[in-house]
Amino acid sequence: MSKKKVTIPELQEMKKTGKKFKMITVYDYPFARIVDSSNLEVILVGDSLGMVIQGHDGTVPVEMDDMLYHVKAVRRGAPNTFIVGDMPFMSYQVSRKEAIRNAGRLLKAGADCVKMEGDMRVVDKVAAVVGAGVPVVAHIGLTPQTAAMFGGFKVQGKSAEAAESLLLQALAMEKAGAFAIVLECIPAALAKIIDERLSICTISCGAGPHATAQNLNAYDVLGIFDKFVPKFVKQYGQLGGQILEAFNQWGRETDEGLYPEAKHCFTMNEEDLKRLY
Numbered sequence: 001m002s003k004k005k006v007t008i009p010e011l012q013e014m015k016k017t018g019k020k021f022k023m024i025t026v027y028d029y030p031f032a033r034i035v036d037s038s039n040l041e042v043i044l045v046g047d048s049l050g051m052v053i054q055g056h057d058g059t060v061p062v063e064m065d066d067m068l069y070h071v072k073a074v075r076r077g078a079p080n081t082f083i084v085g086d087m088p089f090m091s092y093q094v095s096r097k098e099a100i101r102n103a104g105r106l107l108k109a110g111a112d113c114v115k116m117e118g119d120m121r122v123v124d125k126v127a128a129v130v131g132a133g134v135p136v137v138a139h140i141g142l143t144p145q146t147a148a149m150f151g152g153f154k155v156q157g158k159s160a161e162a163a164e165s166l167l168l169q170a171l172a173m174e175k176a177g178a179f180a181i182v183l184e185c186i187p188a189a190l191a192k193i194i195d196e197r198l199s200i201c202t203i204s205c206g207a208g209p210h211a212t213a214q215n216l217n218a219y220d221v222l223g224i225f226d227k228f229v230p231k232f233v234k235q236y237g238q239l240g241g242q243i244l245e246a247f248n249q250w251g252r253e254t255d256e257g258l259y260p261e262a263k264h265c266f267t268m269n270e271e272d273l274k275r276l277y
């Protein structure tokens with residue numbers, strides 16, 4: 001039984017009924033297939049692929065073409081899952097026109113909506129993209145594309161002033177027409193207030209339990225990505241170790257002549273083999 005893709009009205013209904021939804025970050029076809037048969041409602045194809053897949057130290061190097069490539073692969077694996085396509089750095093900051101054009105490209109590649117990071121300076125771009133008919137998830141708090149400005153991947157909104165500013169940003173994003181908002185790395189108590197003050201869904205990525213939804217990265221959930229493990233991450237598997245063990249076992253068996261066995265080999269008939277000599 002394949003599941004039915006969740007709709008935006010259904011996600012909004014979940015905020016009213018208090019039922020949580022889950023958004024997992026994946027980047028490729030095999031993971032997308034697994035999510036499509038899981039109890040997770042939403043996939044984020046995040047620009048974090050710059051770090052997790054490409055090995056950069058941040059998300060700034062990621063291009064539209066990278067995002068389109070991964071959104072297409074994920075859509076092929078997860079035809080029945082709602083996909084959020086992340087807009088990469090400089091694909092929406094320059095002008096409303098570029099924002100609309102690039103958001104449209106992500107939708108044509110298979111995304112159901114786009115996500116845009118930023119504070120008050122991005123509100124007009126969000127409004128323009130929504131105005132062009134593309135659903136938008138806003139993203140405030142720790143915004144990795146501009147993390148250099150706050151000195152790295154640091155928790156945001158800890159002071160009363162910073163918290164007030166984030167609340168105002170969230171309200172502005174709702175007014176601009178975003179249907180949901182990611183709250184990344186902010187105090188749980190602030191996320192609770194923001195969730196209560198907004199009618200749209202809040203999605204917690206390191207923002208505590210009070211949001212409408214939770215987000216984690218598949219590579220963190222599985223214990224594959226160990227370059228850094230943020231405090232909010234819970235590893236539900238230790239696949240990094242299992243993958244290493246599998247690689248080493250194949251290596252050992254190949255060294256010792258235990259792989260391949262007869263069942264792994266192709267054959268040809270005796271006649272043809274004789275004619276060869």
Ligand SMILES: Nc1nc(=O)c2c([nH]1)NC[C@@H]1CN(c3ccc(C(=O)N[C@@H](CCC(=O)O)C(=O)O)cc3)CN21
Nearest residue numbers: 048051052144153154155217220225228229230231232
């Ligand atoms: N694999 C992966 N998982 C993520 O959650 C993720 C990415 N990549 N890449 C994009 C952003 C970057 N993220 C990060 C990265 C590091 C921290 C981190 O180390 N935070 C410190 C807090 C430092 C402070 O106290 O201010 C921590 O201890 O968690 C948090 C979020 C979340 N996102």
Ligand SMILES: CC(C)C(=O)C(=O)O
Nearest residue numbers: 025046047048182205
């Ligand atoms: C951290 C999440 C929300 C994200 O934007 C990403 O994975 O790119």
Ligand SMILES: [Mg+2]
Nearest residue numbers: 046047048086
């Ligand atoms: Mg991102």
